[in-house]
Amino acid sequence: MPISSFMGLQTALRGLLAQQRALEVTSHNVSNANTVGYSRQEATMAATPGLKVPAGALQSGGGAMLGTGVDVEAYRRIRDTFIDLQYRAQLMTLGDAATKTRSLDQAELTLSEPGENGIGHQLGQFWSAWADLSNAPESPATRRALVDQAATLSASLNRLSAQFSTVQTQASAEYSAITGASGDVASMANEIAKLNAAIKDTLRGGGTANDLMDRRDLLVDKLAKLAQVSVTDLGTGAISLNFGDAAAPLVNDGTVTWPQVLTAPGGKLGALLSLSSATGTLASYKTDLNNFAKSLADTVNALHAPPNFFSYTLGNEAATLAVAVTSAAVRASVTAAPGANDIALAVAALRGGAAEASYQTLVTRIGSDVQDARRREATAEVLTNALEDRRQSTSGVSLDEEMQNIVRFQRGYQASARAMSTMDEMLDVLINRTGRVGL
Amino acid sequence: MSMRITNSMVARTVLNDLTAVSGRLTATQRKLSSGRELGRPSDDPFRTARALELRKDLEASRQHRDNVREALAWQTVSDTALGKVTDAVQRARELVVQGANDTAGATARGNLAQEITALIDSIKQEANASYSGRFVFSGTLTTTRPYTVGGVDTFAGNAATISREIGPGVSIPINQIGSIVLGNGAGADTLLLDTLRDVVTHLQGGTPADLNILRTTDLQQLDANLDLLSSVRAAVGATTNRLDTAALRLAELEESTLSLLSETEDADMAKTMVDFSMQQAVYQSALKSGANIVQVSLLDFLR
Numbered sequence: 001m002p003i004s005s006f007m008g009l010q011t012a013l014r015g016l017l018a019q020q021r022a023l024e025v026t027s028h029n030v031s032n033a034n035t036v037g038y039s040r041q042e043a044t045m046a047a048t049p050g051l052k053v054p055a056g057a058l059q060s061g062g063g064a065m066l067g068t069g070v071d072v073e074a075y076r077r078i079r080d081t082f083i084d085l086q087y088r089a090q091l092m093t094l095g096d097a098a099t100k101t102r103s104l105d106q107a108e109l110t111l112s113e114p115g116e117n118g119i120g121h122q123l124g125q126f127w128s129a130w131a132d133l134s135n136a137p138e139s140p141a142t143r144r145a146l147v148d149q150a151a152t153l154s155a156s157l158n159r160l161s162a163q164f165s166t167v168q169t170q171a172s173a174e175y176s177a178i179t180g181a182s183g184d185v186a187s188m189a190n191e192i193a194k195l196n197a198a199i200k201d202t203l204r205g206g207g208t209a210n211d212l213m214d215r216r217d218l219l220v221d222k223l224a225k226l227a228q229v230s231v232t233d234l235g236t237g238a239i240s241l242n243f244g245d246a247a248a249p250l251v252n253d254g255t256v257t258w259p260q261v262l263t264a265p266g267g268k269l270g271a272l273l274s275l276s277s278a279t280g281t282l283a284s285y286k287t288d289l290n291n292f293a294k295s296l297a298d299t300v301n302a303l304h305a306p307p308n309f310f311s312y313t314l315g316n317e318a319a320t321l322a323v324a325v326t327s328a329a330v331r332a333s334v335t336a337a338p339g340a341n342d343i344a345l346a347v348a349a350l351r352g353g354a355a356e357a358s359y360q361t362l363v364t365r366i367g368s369d370v371q372d373a374r375r376r377e378a379t380a381e382v383l384t385n386a387l388e389d390r391r392q393s394t395s396g397v398s399l400d401e402e403m404q405n406i407v408r409f410q411r412g413y414q415a416s417a418r419a420m421s422t423m424d425e426m427l428d429v430l431i432n433r434t435g436r437v438g439l
Numbered sequence: 440m441s442m443r444i445t446n447s448m449v450a451r452t453v454l455n456d457l458t459a460v461s462g463r464l465t466a467t468q469r470k471l472s473s474g475r476e477l478g479r480p481s482d483d484p485f486r487t488a489r490a491l492e493l494r495k496d497l498e499a500s501r502q503h504r505d506n507v508r509e510a511l512a513w514q515t516v517s518d519t520a521l522g523k524v525t526d527a528v529q530r531a532r533e534l535v536v537q538g539a540n541d542t543a544g545a546t547a548r549g550n551l552a553q554e555i556t557a558l559i560d561s562i563k564q565e566a567n568a569s570y571s572g573r574f575v576f577s578g579t580l581t582t583t584r585p586y587t588v589g590g591v592d593t594f595a596g597n598a599a600t601i602s603r604e605i606g607p608g609v610s611i612p613i614n615q616i617g618s619i620v621l622g623n624g625a626g627a628d629t630l631l632l633d634t635l636r637d638v639v640t641h642l643q644g645g646t647p648a649d650l651n652i653l654r655t656t657d658l659q660q661l662d663a664n665l666d667l668l669s670s671v672r673a674a675v676g677a678t679t680n681r682l683d684t685a686a687l688r689l690a691e692l693e694e695s696t697l698s699l700l701s702e703t704e705d706a707d708m709a710k711t712m713v714d715f716s717m718q719q720a721v722y723q724s725a726l727k728s729g730a731n732i733v734q735v736s737l738l739d740f741l742r
Contacts (some may be wrong), residue, residue, distance in 0.1 A: 033446060105481075111479055113488040114704060124498030131502045131604060135509045138573060138581055272688060337599060340580030345604055351499055352607065364488040368479025374481065385455060389448055396445030403737040 003053065003066065005430065010424040014069030015416030018045050021072045029397045037218030039079045039395035041210055042297040046073040072211035081393045084217065087387040088224035094384050095225040095268035097377035103167050103275050104370045107285060110163040113363050119160065120359065122153045123296075127351035134344035137332035146173040147327040154310065154321040157293050161318035164286050171274035175269060178226065185226065185243070187258045188219045195219070197254050203237040204263040223250075227265035228268060244269060281369065286318065286364045296355040303346045304331055446736070453729035454727045458724045462485075467715045476706040481638075486703055493700040500696060504689045507682050510603040510613045517575050517615055520568035521672045524620070527558045527565070528668060531635060532661050538642045539653040545645050552642040561633050563588050566617045576617030585617040592624020592632040607686045614677060620664070620671055629667075636659040675727055 018024035022043040032038040050065030056065040105312045129146040178184050193218040201207040220241065223229050227244035234240055234253060243250035244265025248257040264270055274280045294317040297310035304325075333340030343411045470476060480487040535541065537549040563586040566576050577596025578583035585596040598619075600612040622630025638657050641649040 071733075096736070108479055108481055112478065114477060114487055114494060120494060120499070124495055128498060128502040128505075131506060134573070135506060135603065136573075166629045257706055275671075335579065335599070337579035337581075337597060339577075339601055340579035340599060341601065344694060345610060347604060348502075349608065352495055356495060360488055360491045363480050363483045363491060367487050370479075370481035373654040388451070389442075392445050392448045392451075393443045396443075398443060398445040398448050400446075401443075403741060407741065433492030 003051065005427065007051070007066075007068070008083075008426075009420060011067070011069035011418050012420035013422060014048060014071060015419065018043070018070045018072050019409045019416060020415040023406065023413065025075060026402050026405045026409060032403045033397040033402075036219035037214050037221070038397070039077045039210070039217075040397045042076045042078055043072045044074045044076050045435045046069050048073075062101075066419050075208045075210060077208075077213060078395055081392070082128045083387060083391050083394065085234055087384070088221060088229060090380060090384045090387055091221065092267040094112065094380035095227075096271045097373055097380050099171075099268045100281075101276065101377045103171055103271075104165050104366070104373050107164055107282065108366050108370045110160055111213050111366060118363075119153070119156050120355065120363070122149075122156055122358065123356060124351070125149055126153045127348055131348040133330070133332050134341040134348055137341045137344060138338045142395060143327040143332075145239060146330060147323055149401065150309070150323045157318045157321050159291070160284060161289055161293075161316075161353060164282050164289065165319075168276050168280075168282045171272045171282075174273040175276060177393060178269065179262070181259065181270055183351070185223070185250070186256075186258050188259050189241075189243075189251050192216055192219050192239075192241060192251045193254050193256050196251065199237040200253075201334055209237060225268055227262065227267040227269045285362065285366060285418050286356065288365070289318040290316065292355060292358045292362060293321045295358060297321060298395065299350055299353065299355060300347055303343055303350075307438040308323075398401065453725075453733060456725050457722075457729060460718065460725050464715070464718045464722055469713060469716055470706040470711050471708070471715060474706055474708070475704055479703045482621065485549070487620055490703045491703060494742050497693065497700060499607060499694045500675050500689050500693045503607075504686065504693065506603045507605050507686045509688060510605065510611065511679065511682045513570050513575060514682065516559045516568050516570040518672065520565045520575070520681070521615070521620075521668065521675060523565045523671065524562050525665070525668050527562050528661065528665055530554050531638065532658070532665070534623060535638055535642075535658060535661060538638075538651055539658070543648075543653055545666050548642045548645050552639045555635055555642070555671050558588070559592075559632060559639075562621065562631065563592075566583075566621055575614060578614065578616055580639055586621065592622075592636070594618035594621065594623050605682065606689070609685075611678065611685075615671055615675060620668055625719055630662050631664045660729065665742055674696060 010373055022045065025041050025043045029040050043116050048068045048071045051068050052063065053066050054063040055061060057066070062317045113120055116123065126149050129142075129149040133142045133146050176183075178386050180186070195212055198214070200210040202212065216239070220229060220231060223241070223243060228430070229244075230242045232240040232242075236253075238253045239251070240249045240253065243252040243260075244262045244267070246257075246260035246265070248259070248260060250256065250258060262269060262273065265273070275282055277283065293312060297308075297312050297317065301308045301311055307329060311320075311322050313320040332344040335342075452480040471680055477490060479481060481600060489688040491706055511739075534551045534555055538548050543551075566586050567584050567588070568575055573581040574583065574596070575581075576583055577583050577594075579601055580596045583595050585594055586592065587595070589688040596617060598616050602610040602612050605609050616632075620630065621632050622628040624636060627633060634657065638653065638661070641653045641657060
């Protein structure tokens with residue numbers, strides 16, 4: 001079978017077009033070098049099916065396949081979904097640790113320990129005020145000073161307890177804001193559902209939905225920081241997304257099911273839930289603080305009563321601790337003798353007792369918790385960064401590489417063009433000069 | 440396959456490293472400016488626990504030193520008063536010896552009796568010694584004058600002890616009860632005031648029997664009272680010694696607690712300074728290398 005004289009032109013044209021497509025993809029990559037969540041793309045080129053020359057093509061007289069040029073087979077999105085999985089798991093840990101660190105940090109700062117403004121110091125001064133009273137039980141001034149010091153101490157305890165509650169309330173408010181009807185989760189889920197539909201349409205029409213998928217993956221990353229996510233590919237281009245420990249999938253194809261109840265979702269939401277819960281870390285700090293306030297008040301009252309020196313509401317001791325006596329009613333002794341100081345001595349000897357030890361334990365505990373949360377955050381951050389590096393290493397745009405590709409495809413284009421003009425010259429010889437002998 | 444390095448990776452790595460280094464630099468700077476190694480409990484929870492414990496000990500030993508200072512002043516007042524009482528009793532003894540002499544006339548004895556009555560008042564005056572408005576010899580009734588000068592000899596205080604805490608769990612009684620030495624004057628308790636009143640009676644009586652009693656019983660009782668006085672003074676001295684020792688020990692304790700606290704809480708300036716310069720050098724080189732690496736690309740070399 002004869003081969004068309006113009007076939008070479010067609011082959012060169014395919015080359016030109018393919019190099020041009022590849023250049024366009026390169027240009028798209030360069031433009032998106034700084035787009036968050038963008039995965040680099042690649043025009044996959046493949047040789048077009050050869051032209052079958054049945055017989056006489058080869059020296060042996062056999063047939064052969066004659067190359068017909070190149071075509072762009074696909075626009076590939078270069079991405080490693082396995083790294084995505086690892087990355088999202090780590091993001092969840094990071095979200096959890098970062099949130100805990102931030103909240104506990106705040107609780108720790110309000111302690112202002114070790115220092116002159118902490119409760120430890122004020123407690124020491126409170127005992128000293130009792131010792132001063134034991135030195136001068138006759139003096140109204142020492143009584144006044146004692147009551148003032150006790151009021152300062154109980155006000156500090158009230159404030160600390162209130163601060164713990166505030167941190168708790170903030171965590172719960174943040175949780176509601178994120179998971180609310182118009183919160184981040186809802187808006188991201190709705191967008192994922194829309195992207196699902198768009199991707200499905202595009203794929204059905206035979207197109208490539210690389211950029212839409214990038215946007216969807218970016219949203220899934222953001223959700224992964226909030227809670228545990230797992231993604232199932234539905235085969236149509238759409239995905240089904242499970243979020244935290246919610247009963248139904250958050251997004252299934254085009255359907256969004258939200259709000260749902262979460263109990264232990266992990267990630268930032270998990271941390272917020274555990275911080276604000278009645279059995280969480282902050283609640284247990286409050287319990288410890290209450291026990292401390294109760295033990296302080298009870299030991300002093302046991303020696304001083306009647307009347308009680310401190311008053312409090314059971315179950316909410318730290319927040320309600322108050323001095324229950326006026327300075328004139330402070331008792332330095334069980335007897336009426338003005339110089340007797342047995343009660344004052346006994347109370348001053350409580351210094352360093354069980355109450356003080358329980359406060360120190362609480363401070364150490366908060367310190368260890370914050371240190372631990374900070375360490376966990378640092379580790380999660382290092383791991384997230386490492387995974388982000390691996391992801392970028394696969395999907396990120398390298399400008400050097402793209403520059404090199406530009407040169408490569410430009411040269412390819414030039415070469416195809418040269419091949420075309422060579423063909424043209426050849427045809428020129430064939431058409432315009434052949435058979436014009438002797439003219 | 441070696442890792443593909445992309446531009447955003449480079450930018451992010453440079454930024455992360457810079458943040459980390461400048462974070463460390465800030466932390467060291469904070470240590471330098473505050474002079475403290477321990478800013479908050481999470482810097483080192485267990486050191487914080489130790490710091491809290493040491494701060495508590497420090498506050499306690501400061502207060503104990505205050506208590507000791509108080510108690511020492513109390514002892515000084517007691518001792519001075521008892522010393523003056525002793526002087527008065529010794530003078531009274533001399534007068535008794537003088538008056539018990541048969542050669543002394545009735546007028547002379549009358550004068551002696553008068554002088555001893557005056558001595559009784561001055562002894563009572565001394566027994567009313569006070570420290571910052573509190574009577575030191577009247578037990579816990581510190582606002583009540585123990586004896587009425589120029590009045591009856593009854594002791595108006597009580598016999599309760601007053602204690603001061605001078606160490607954790609260590610209390611020490613600091614007061615002496617006036618009636619132990621001076622007595623109640625009445626009821627033949629043979630204590631100081633009673634004895635002196637007897638002496639006055641016997642001097643005024645002046646009969647040979649009176650003079651005999653003056654020479655024997657009264658003198659013996661006076662001597663017994665002097666012994667009692669010096670034993671009470673010895674007790675005051677012993678308490679003073681104990682307080683002095685406690686004060687020294689507390690001062691040493693405070694000193695060592697302070698240095699321990701400083702070791703626990705304060706930054707080692709030399710070490711922190713070295714750390715700071717090192718971190719600064721690292722920061723500068725990170726900045727420099729970062730600035731160099733983010734600027735060049737193949738673009739600079741393609742024509």
